[in-house]
Amino acid sequence: MAASRFKVVVTDSVFPHLETERRLLADVGAELVALQAHREEELLEAVRDADALLVCFAPVTGRVVQAARRCKVIARYGIGVDNVDVRTATARGIVVTNVPDYCVEEVSDHALALLLACARRVVWLDRTVRAGRWDARDAVPVRRLSGQTLGLVGFGKIPRLVARKAQAFGLRVLAFDPYVDPSAMRELGVDPTGLRPLLERSDYVSLHAPLTPQTEGLVDEAALRWMKPTAFLVNTARGRIVEEGALVRALEHGWIAGAALDVLPSEPPPQDHPLRRLPNVILTPHVAFYSEESLQELQRKAAEEVVRVLTGQPPRYPVNRVAGVSA
Numbered sequence: 001m002a003a004s005r006f007k008v009v010v011t012d013s014v015f016p017h018l019e020t021e022r023r024l025l026a027d028v029g030a031e032l033v034a035l036q037a038h039r040e041e042e043l044l045e046a047v048r049d050a051d052a053l054l055v056c057f058a059p060v061t062g063r064v065v066q067a068a069r070r071c072k073v074i075a076r077y078g079i080g081v082d083n084v085d086v087r088t089a090t091a092r093g094i095v096v097t098n099v100p101d102y103c104v105e106e107v108s109d110h111a112l113a114l115l116l117a118c119a120r121r122v123v124w125l126d127r128t129v130r131a132g133r134w135d136a137r138d139a140v141p142v143r144r145l146s147g148q149t150l151g152l153v154g155f156g157k158i159p160r161l162v163a164r165k166a167q168a169f170g171l172r173v174l175a176f177d178p179y180v181d182p183s184a185m186r187e188l189g190v191d192p193t194g195l196r197p198l199l200e201r202s203d204y205v206s207l208h209a210p211l212t213p214q215t216e217g218l219v220d221e222a223a224l225r226w227m228k229p230t231a232f233l234v235n236t237a238r239g240r241i242v243e244e245g246a247l248v249r250a251l252e253h254g255w256i257a258g259a260a261l262d263v264l265p266s267e268p269p270p271q272d273h274p275l276r277r278l279p280n281v282i283l284t285p286h287v288a289f290y291s292e293e294s295l296q297e298l299q300r301k302a303a304e305e306v307v308r309v310l311t312g313q314p315p316r317y318p319v320n321r322v323a324g325v326s327a
Contacts (some may be wrong), residue, residue, distance in 0.1 A: 007051050093221050105291075108159075262284045
């Protein structure tokens with residue numbers, strides 16, 4: 001049996017199987033080694049002779065990147081790359097890729113599902129019925145959704161689709177994104193605005209920004225106090241965009257009406273975490289990205305990036321610039 005040309009390490013995954021990756025990598029003579037590593041120490045030795053890494057949630061820190069002496073490409077299963085030290089990878093000439101165009105339908109659907117659950121008090125009413133009550137007055141107060149205002153923080157692919165779907169429900173849509181031309185928002189019937197006016201005017205605020213040094217803690221105590229006491233916060237982006245302690249205080253003291261969160265700063269949260277007990281919180285376990293179709297697309301596109309780089313082709317979705325490699 002011929003020796004493998006390349007070694008590809010899957011640091012961690014949430015997929016039922018890795019057959020798509022194995023098939024694509026086998027075509028170029030690559031061996032796939034699958035791990036379920038969640039700590040830096042678990043990766044340092046495993047990546048030393050890897051030619052490529054496929055990464056889900058594992059912390060690919062500067063130390064891990066430095067340890068991966070043969071690595072040519074780090075492919076992230078997903079859109080955000082906040083768990084990869086891109087700066088160190090770039091300095092070492094390692095291409096970092098992501099899959100920016102997957103799960104757009106899924107995350108936009110999930111954000112709207114959370115918004116609707118807040119608007120119609122679905123989770124709360126389910127809890128009251130299961131507790132033995134059957135009283136329509138438990139729904140009070142519910143307002144008609146049409147005519148209310150949704151504020152989008154971030155205006156990339158996902159929030160643009162959220163806007164279109166929300167408009168079908170009769171919601172007015174505002175957006176804040178300093179990196180997007182306001183004319184692009186207006187073309188979609190969305191009003192561009194600053195962060196504070198968005199928070200002050202919106203009945204629902206949905207977060208869709210990437211996690212960067214500029215967005216970490218963006219929704220802090222001041223931001224939450226700008227929101228209406230009847231407003232809801234929806235987060236399907238990254239947990240650390242929100243200052244968690246400030247959010248707990250906002251929910252406990254009625255600065256806002258509630259929150260629906262698919263992401264948290266630390267996942268999973270401990271059993272005694274206050275967000276688990278607050279009745280005005282809806283939690284889902286970081287599943288907004290998921291459908292059977294989106295997983296298949298994600299696995300295929302991430303593995304294809306590895307194949308392209310290992311065989312000397314330019315990647316389709318680079319997130320950094322490396323000398324000698326062009327998109």
